[in-house]
Amino acid sequence: MAATATGDLVARARAGDKRSLARLVSVVENDDPGAAEILRTLYADTGRAQVVGVTGPPGGGKSTLVNNLAGAYRERSSRVAVVAVDPSSPFSGGAILGDRIRMRERFLDEGIFIRSMASRGHAGGLARATARVVNVLNALGTDVVLVETVGVGQEEVDVIGVADTVCLVTVPGLGDDIQAIKAGILEIADVLVVNKADRPGADETVRDLAQMLSLAKDHPWKPPIIRTSARSGEGTRELVDAIEKHRAWSAGSGEQVRRRRAAARVEVEGLLREALLRELAGRVGESRLAAAVARVAERSLDPYAAVEELLRG
Amino acid sequence: MKRPIRVVMAKAGLDGHDRGVKVVARALRDAGMEVIYTGVHQTPEQVVETALQEDADAVGVSLLSGAHNYIFPRIAELMREKGMDDVLLFGGGIIPEADVPALAKIGVERIFQPGASLEEITKYVRDAVPKRRGIATGA
Numbered sequence: 001m002a003a004t005a006t007g008d009l010v011a012r013a014r015a016g017d018k019r020s021l022a023r024l025v026s027v028v029e030n031d032d033p034g035a036a037e038i039l040r041t042l043y044a045d046t047g048r049a050q051v052v053g054v055t056g057p058p059g060g061g062k063s064t065l066v067n068n069l070a071g072a073y074r075e076r077s078s079r080v081a082v083v084a085v086d087p088s089s090p091f092s093g094g095a096i097l098g099d100r101i102r103m104r105e106r107f108l109d110e111g112i113f114i115r116s117m118a119s120r121g122h123a124g125g126l127a128r129a130t131a132r133v134v135n136v137l138n139a140l141g142t143d144v145v146l147v148e149t150v151g152v153g154q155e156e157v158d159v160i161g162v163a164d165t166v167c168l169v170t171v172p173g174l175g176d177d178i179q180a181i182k183a184g185i186l187e188i189a190d191v192l193v194v195n196k197a198d199r200p201g202a203d204e205t206v207r208d209l210a211q212m213l214s215l216a217k218d219h220p221w222k223p224p225i226i227r228t229s230a231r232s233g234e235g236t237r238e239l240v241d242a243i244e245k246h247r248a249w250s251a252g253s254g255e256q257v258r259r260r261r262a263a264a265r266v267e268v269e270g271l272l273r274e275a276l277l278r279e280l281a282g283r284v285g286e287s288r289l290a291a292a293v294a295r296v297a298e299r300s301l302d303p304y305a306a307v308e309e310l311l312r313g
Numbered sequence: 314m315k316r317p318i319r320v321v322m323a324k325a326g327l328d329g330h331d332r333g334v335k336v337v338a339r340a341l342r343d344a345g346m347e348v349i350y351t352g353v354h355q356t357p358e359q360v361v362e363t364a365l366q367e368d369a370d371a372v373g374v375s376l377l378s379g380a381h382n383y384i385f386p387r388i389a390e391l392m393r394e395k396g397m398d399d400v401l402l403f404g405g406g407i408i409p410e411a412d413v414p415a416l417a418k419i420g421v422e423r424i425f426q427p428g429a430s431l432e433e434i435t436k437y438v439r440d441a442v443p444k445r446r447g448i449a450t451g452a
């Protein structure tokens with residue numbers, strides 16, 4: 001994309017044109033020519049919106065909950081963007097992006113922009129470009145960005161690098177109290193949500209989570225446990241209050257700055273790694289690399305020595 | 314730059330028969346496309362706004378209710394209003410042969426009737442999108 005075309009898109013998106021905004025998101029998502037320029041243009045304006053992550057297992061009600069949250073934030077007259085990630089097929093690369101099904105009542109709301117993203121082979125619960133897409137939406141007149149991850153298991157914690165507040169949505173009946181003290185996703189939750197709280201077993205789930213939290217007394221923030229029933233909308237108000245409370249604490253305690261600094265480090269290190277790899281690949285050259293790989297495969301050279309040799313030459 | 318084709322698949326109007334549209338969505342997925350599925354009972358306004366925000370390359374609408382002569386023209390009109398001339402509009406379902414030429418004239422480039430094969434539909438989307446968008450795609 002030519003420089004002027006990118007500039008035009010940014011100008012039109014700033015004026016509120018949703019189609020231009022949608023195009024900008026695509027350029028950044030696909031890493032098309034112009035993506036770096038867009039992010040460079042917008043970067044100074046990012047960091048203004050409140051970014052709320054919603055993560056949890058598949059079928060736990062994340063999309064319905066995001067729909068409710070979007071409605072609640074709209075009542076406060078905030079402009080809301082939703083980025084909803086669903087998995088790509090490891091075989092075909094295709095995807096069914098179905099999160100919108102639960103958000104239909106928001107489709108025609110002028111103050112809401114919804115974008116579905118496929119994970120495109122990235123494993124951390126988000127797509128590789130999700131943070132960049134959130135930055136675009138953040139810079140272009142959004143007050144709240146809701147980021148919904150793919151349905152996750154125990155280890156997909158990328159959302160912590162994107163969101164100011166992470167809501168972990170769980171449901172009754174997924175496991176016993178040992179599940180609740182394992183490392184991983186539970187550790188990144190700022191707000192714990194027990195959804196489908198009208199179902200049997202909700203009390204036990206709440207109790208297990210509360211016990212888990214009681215073991216982490218030294219943490220300065222104690223995640224509240226909110227019961228919701230996404231279908232009826234019950235608990236939405238309490239959830240918004242909990243998110244707001246975390247936001248106030250985060251801003252006041254320096255946690256927000258710490259988190260944004262950690263996220264910036266991940267972003268810069270990632271780009272640096274890519275750039276260094278590109279430069280190294282150019283310097284080493286495919287023929288030397290292939291020769292070394294062949295020797296490693298036939299066991300006449302060990303992989304560590306191969307790397308040393310390639311870097312020396 | 315290769316990237317997947319993005320298709321919005323929708324059921325519009327008072328029509329809850331979503332078996333076919335799901336089968337087609339699945340076939341497009343298996344062909345490497347990203348399919349945004351919005352569920353049943355969509356209004357033309359909802360379908361077009363979804364395609365716009367998702368920056369879709371194509372919109373596929375399934376209609377088995379007999380309302381095709383209202384819903385397709387309305388979708389095509391809204392897409393024109395919003396300048397979405399580079400977005401492909403196609404359809405499928407119980408649509409009489411006699412109605413197809415008029416729909417083609419207003420911008421529904423292709424209608425798949427009962428009996429159309431998944432290969433046919435997939436190949437059509439894969440070929441028609443790059444022509445319409447003037448881009449290279451990966452799917």
